Amino acid sequence: MPEVRLSGLEKRFGSVVAVTEVDLIVRDGEYVTILGPSGCGKTTLIKMISGIWEPSKGTITIDGKDMNGVPIEERDLGYVFQNIALFPHLNIFENVAYGPRVKVLGKEYIEEIPRRYLGMVNLLDRMGLFPSELAGGEQQKVSLSRALASGSKLLLLDEPLSALDARVRMDLRYELRRLAKDLNLTVIHVTHDQEEAMSVSDRIVLMRNGRIVEISSPETMYKQPGTLFSANFIGETNLLEGTVVGTGGTTTVRLRDGSNLTLNSSGFHHGGAVVVSVRPENVYPADEGIPVRVSRTTFMGSYVRVLAKTEGNDDLEFDVPAKQNKCYREGDELWLQVNGNMAILFIAPEEGVMEAIKLE
Amino acid sequence: MPNIRLEGITVSYGRNNALDSYDLEVRDGEYLCLLGPTGAGKTTTLRTICGLTLPQTGKVIFDGKDITSTEPEERKAAMLSQGYSLFPHMTVRENISFGPEIRNWGEKERNESVSSMLDLVRLTRRADSFPHELSGGMQQRNALARALASGAEVLLLDEPLRALDARLRIDLRGELRSLSKSLGITTVHVTHDQDEALVMADRIAVIRKGRIVQIGTPREVFDDPRTPFVANFLGQSNFVNGFVRESGDRTILEDRVGRLMPGRASDLELGDQAVLGVKIGQTQISKDGEGHLKGEIERMLFEGHYIHVDMQVEDLGRFACKLPPRKMEEFDTGEVVNISWDPHEASIFPYPEGGLENELRVE
Numbered sequence: 001m002p003e004v005r006l007s008g009l010e011k012r013f014g015s016v017v018a019v020t021e022v023d024l025i026v027r028d029g030e031y032v033t034i035l036g037p038s039g040c041g042k043t044t045l046i047k048m049i050s051g052i053w054e055p056s057k058g059t060i061t062i063d064g065k066d067m068n069g070v071p072i073e074e075r076d077l078g079y080v081f082q083n084i085a086l087f088p089h090l091n092i093f094e095n096v097a098y099g100p101r102v103k104v105l106g107k108e109y110i111e112e113i114p115r116r117y118l119g120m121v122n123l124l125d126r127m128g129l130f131p132s133e134l135a136g137g138e139q140q141k142v143s144l145s146r147a148l149a150s151g152s153k154l155l156l157l158d159e160p161l162s163a164l165d166a167r168v169r170m171d172l173r174y175e176l177r178r179l180a181k182d183l184n185l186t187v188i189h190v191t192h193d194q195e196e197a198m199s200v201s202d203r204i205v206l207m208r209n210g211r212i213v214e215i216s217s218p219e220t221m222y223k224q225p226g227t228l229f230s231a232n233f234i235g236e237t238n239l240l241e242g243t244v245v246g247t248g249g250t251t252t253v254r255l256r257d258g259s260n261l262t263l264n265s266s267g268f269h270h271g272g273a274v275v276v277s278v279r280p281e282n283v284y285p286a287d288e289g290i291p292v293r294v295s296r297t298t299f300m301g302s303y304v305r306v307l308a309k310t311e312g313n314d315d316l317e318f319d320v321p322a323k324q325n326k327c328y329r330e331g332d333e334l335w336l337q338v339n340g341n342m343a344i345l346f347i348a349p350e351e352g353v354m355e356a357i358k359l360e
Numbered sequence: 361m362p363n364i365r366l367e368g369i370t371v372s373y374g375r376n377n378a379l380d381s382y383d384l385e386v387r388d389g390e391y392l393c394l395l396g397p398t399g400a401g402k403t404t405t406l407r408t409i410c411g412l413t414l415p416q417t418g419k420v421i422f423d424g425k426d427i428t429s430t431e432p433e434e435r436k437a438a439m440l441s442q443g444y445s446l447f448p449h450m451t452v453r454e455n456i457s458f459g460p461e462i463r464n465w466g467e468k469e470r471n472e473s474v475s476s477m478l479d480l481v482r483l484t485r486r487a488d489s490f491p492h493e494l495s496g497g498m499q500q501r502n503a504l505a506r507a508l509a510s511g512a513e514v515l516l517l518d519e520p521l522r523a524l525d526a527r528l529r530i531d532l533r534g535e536l537r538s539l540s541k542s543l544g545i546t547t548v549h550v551t552h553d554q555d556e557a558l559v560m561a562d563r564i565a566v567i568r569k570g571r572i573v574q575i576g577t578p579r580e581v582f583d584d585p586r587t588p589f590v591a592n593f594l595g596q597s598n599f600v601n602g603f604v605r606e607s608g609d610r611t612i613l614e615d616r617v618g619r620l621m622p623g624r625a626s627d628l629e630l631g632d633q634a635v636l637g638v639k640i641g642q643t644q645i646s647k648d649g650e651g652h653l654k655g656e657i658e659r660m661l662f663e664g665h666y667i668h669v670d671m672q673v674e675d676l677g678r679f680a681c682k683l684p685p686r687k688m689e690e691f692d693t694g695e696v697v698n699i700s701w702d703p704h705e706a707s708i709f710p711y712p713e714g715g716l717e718n719e720l721r722v723e
Contacts, residue, residue: 037525038496135723136398165398166553167593167722174670177661193526199661199668219662223685233527235664281665281684298559299578301595302641302682322579359528360495 002063002076002154002186003028004049009058011044018044019210022058031180031187033197036207037233037359042190043158045207049188050156051075062154075154078147082159084139086131092118092142093127099150117145120179137168144176148183155180157189161196169193173200194234198222206230222279228346231277232357238283239353240276240314244268251345256312259290261338265345273348280305282342283318285326289335292316294328304328308336361513361546362422362436363388364409369418371404371570378404379415380570391540391547393561395554395593397723401570402550406516409548410437422514438512440503442519446491453478453487456506477505480539496524497532504539515540517549521556533559554594558582566590582639588709588719591637598643598679600636600653601716604628611636611708617675621652623706633711642705643681645669645691651698655679659693671699 009022019041026032034042047053049060051072060067062075072079086095096114118124121141131139140160147155160176161169177200180187191197197204198218206213206221206229214226218234225231232239245260246252247270252262261276268274292308303319306328310316316336320326328334349356364386371379378401386392394402407413408420411432420428427435446455457474465473478484481501491499500520507515520536521529537560540547551557557564558578565575566589574586585591588599600621602613611626613636623636645655655671658678666682669691673679679699683691691697712719 037527137723165723166555167397170596171722174661174668178659195526195663199663218664219685222662222664236530279665299582300555301558301582302639322583359525359531360497 002152004154004186004188005059005061006045006049007059009045009048009060010056011041011048011053012056017210019048022212024205024212024215026186026188028186029184031177031185031189031200031202032205033189033191033201033203034205034207035191035194035197035233036213037192039360040207041210042192042207044210046156046158046188046190050077050079076150076152077154077156078150078152079156080140080143080147080158080160082162084131084136084143084163086139086142086146088131091128091130092123092134095131095142096146096149099146113149113151114145117148118142120148120182121145121175135168136164137172140164140172141175144179148179148185153183153185155185155187157187159190159192162191162193169196176200198234204234206233223342225277225344228275228277228349228353228356231344231346233359235279236317237277237279238314238316239357240278240310240316241348241353242274242276244270244272244274246270250340253345255290255310256314257290257310258312259310261290261340261343263338263340263343263345268345268347275346275348275353276338276343277346278338278343280317280319282339283316283336284339285318285320285334286337287335289337290316292334292336294330294332294334296330297328308334361389361544363424364514364546364548365419365421366405366408367419367421369408369415369420371401371408371413371415377570379408382418382571384565384572384575386546386548387562389541389544389546391537391549391560391562393557393564394548394550394567395552395557395564396567397552397593399723400567402552402567403518404570405567406439406518406548406550409514410439410516411435412439435514436512437514437516438507438510439516440507440518440520442522446499446503446506448491451488451490452483452494452502455491455502456509458506473509477509480508480542481505497528500524500532504536508543508545513545515545515547517547519550519552521551521553529556536560558594564594566593585637585707588635588637588712588716591639591707591709592720593722596640596680597637598640598681599716599720600676601711602634602636604630604632604634606630610703613708615676619653621706622703623708624704626708628708628710635709635711635716636706637709638701638706640680641666641682642701643679644700645671645681645683645697646700647691647695647697649698649700651700653679653699654696655699657691657693657695657697660688660691662688671697673699 004026006022006024011019036042048055093114097110173196201218203217204221205215214230221234231237240255242253242255245254250262251265251268252260254260292310294308296307298305302322304322306318308316366384369379369382396402419426456477478487564581566573574590582594591597602615605614606612609625611623613621621636628634653673655673658670658672661668667688669681671679
């Protein structure tokens with residue numbers, strides 16, 4: 001059963017360090033996404049795992065075996081690329097039968113295996129068509145069946161949904177997760193899309209500048225992110241700078257507008273510069289609290305996002321259900337409360353907040 | 361800035377109609393999003409507006425004036441395609457001043473225009489950088505500045521955010537919209553991303569198979585979809601198939617196993633075959649209490665803002681809903697729950713020609 005271990009992995013191109021100090025264990029049957037902005041090293045990492053590129057330093061073991069010098073075709077893994085790579089002159093059935101045929105399995109397998117995997121992605125009725133006759137999402141499902149038909153229990157997905165329409169992507173990501181779990185596959189999936197990562201993964205590996213920033217479950221990364229960068233990357237958040245004015249079991253922070261917030265965090269020093277991160281769904285209007293003035297409202301479907309400014313000129317966003325009777329308008333003045341259990345406190349970064357969360 | 365009207369436009373490539381007697385109006389200074397799946401005719405619409413594609417029939421009208429046969433360079437419409445097509449060997453400043461038209465201006469006038477564009481897109485400090493030294497977002501602003509520098513009055517954006525990372529895309533939505541709004545320029549923005557359209561548009565035109573299916577404010581199109589396709593494309597819906605058993609201030613459908621389901625008023629008649637659609641965000645579940653349907657929870661996925669819940673409903677298939685994260689502990693996979701919705705949130709549609717599955721296809 002495939003467990004993938006990376007230790008001390010590094011890749012250099014000349015003087016450029018693309019990936020460095022990567023240690024990661026992907027457990028058997030686990031679905032792990034490698035998430036990060038363009039240029040963070042995630043593609044380099046998956047190319048090393050697959051054997052397309054050799055690491056400059058460090059080791060990769062799959063199922064306990066050292067992969068040093070082992071070429072891609074001997075690593076026993078399925079690989080799906082962003083750019084759909086089907087054979088244009090073979091029909092759908094033949095494309096999926098390619099793997100079992102290369103493996104020189106018996107004739108009955110060459111008939112049965114493609115049917116089994118095409119059935120799993122609901123494409124049995126398209127078997128006789130050529131790739132160009134299918135839509136993008138369907139083509140990518142064929143690539144997936146082909147990767148699975150090789151019989152490998154380790155699946156590498158390199159931005160498999162990025163070339164597809166947003167709506168198709170949404171449907172396919174649930175499908176990916178369902179298939180992986182039904183077949184008990186170990187999956188390593190590279191993506192720049194935080195929503196995609198959140199809905200398919202058991203664990204997310206967040207990368208930046210060639211290094212791993214944080215490894216945690218989607219829920220932990222969203223609710224208890226370990227760094228300012230993760231807090232902002234994994235979903236939208238309000239970042240408010242302030243100073244610690246009270247410590248003990250809780251921490252009280254004075255914001256730039258002079259109002260105080262008490263949060264369920266500890267370990268911060270009195271007088272220290274800090275940043276509060278709180279997601280818009282954890283900020284709500286109340287009879288007292290931080291005074292703000294509404295500067296914009298945006299309809300988001302099931303909720304309305306309201307952007308407001310504090311007297312300290314900080315932006316503070318909050319959500320109200322779209323069906324609620326109360327409509328906010330530009331210029332409205334109100335008070336906001338922050339749910340102290342759902343807000344995270346960070347020590348203010350030396351380089352400044354903007355630099356710490358920069359996406360590119 | 362011009363008001364744009366397309367009247368009865370047909371564009372065909374071979375046997376296929378890319379646009380099929382197509383009508384569209386974009387108001388003066390409006391930010392309109394043209395939303396639809398790949399191959400719906402979105403890019404063809406932009407090309408027709410700026411004159412790169414000549415329609416077989418129909419008229420293109422700017423401010424009441426028929427410009428169907430006017431050359432592209434005389435239309436004052438700037439199109440920004442998916443790739444930014446900046447000249448790699450020219451700096452940011454040179455790229456802007458190389459824009460069509462502006463090249464031939466006097467030096468002083470040209471420099472002034474370029475400086476104000478640099479300022480507008482916040483690239484003054486990077487004026488002497490080359491495109492490859494810029495981030496994706498900056499390259500996009502550079503391309504935008506070049507398009508605007510020649511005094512365009514209509515801005516045509518073809519999936520302007522597609523090449524960027526998902527997280528960055530969210531940050532740049534607001535920026536792009538405010539740029540267009542601050543110039544008061546009439547903008548048509550093509551996208552396949554329903555969230556992008558909801559957040560950015562004054563009005564959304566949903567396009568499918570070369571026709572506009574519905575046009576309205578984001579709230580109108582989301583809350584009151586005209587077809588099952590629109591209901592599902594913007595915000596995902598659950599659907600039930602049945603026959604009208606009661607009509608009046610609400611409609612009641614009965615499905616083939618006799619379950620009764622309430623929805624909004626409609627002008628369908630008793631006995632008509634119909635489809636009820638309710639947004640997954642408006643679908644509720646509970647362990648006790650009344651429900652219109654029963655479902656077994658198949659899986660629960662944490663998605664940050666929400667938990668996405670998939671259920672299996674007997675004789676119907678998959679139903680989904682979204683729960684606030686604090687409800688994660690209340691429910692479990694394998695549990696049977698009651699599914700309900702507010703009848704005023706459920707749209708009623710006549711049964712689509714060609715079947716429901718075909719109607720809902722997103723590609």
